[in-house]
Amino acid sequence: MLEQSGLVGVVMNEPIQKKVTLRRRAPEKVSSKQLLGETKKLFIHHAGSEYTLRITANNKLILTK
Numbered sequence: 001m002l003e004q005s006g007l008v009g010v011v012m013n014e015p016i017q018k019k020v021t022l023r024r025r026a027p028e029k030v031s032s033k034q035l036l037g038e039t040k041k042l043f044i045h046h047a048g049s050e051y052t053l054r055i056t057a058n059n060k061l062i063l064t065k
Contacts, residue, residue: 044063049065051064052064
């Protein structure tokens with residue numbers, strides 16, 4: 001039967017690929033008060049740039065570059 005399919009002499013020696021399920025951690029929760037404290041402003045350095053996270057007068061969070 002292998003001769004008919006053209007697989008004569010072929011050795012199937014490849015590893016069996018298994019499906020791997022990765023368990024990812026849930027994102028951490030941090031309060032804005034823990035991050036900003038009483039200053040209401042935080043500077044973040046990311047990928048060579050500086051960002052500012054601040055609380056506005058309307059109590060909203062704003063992230064700017």
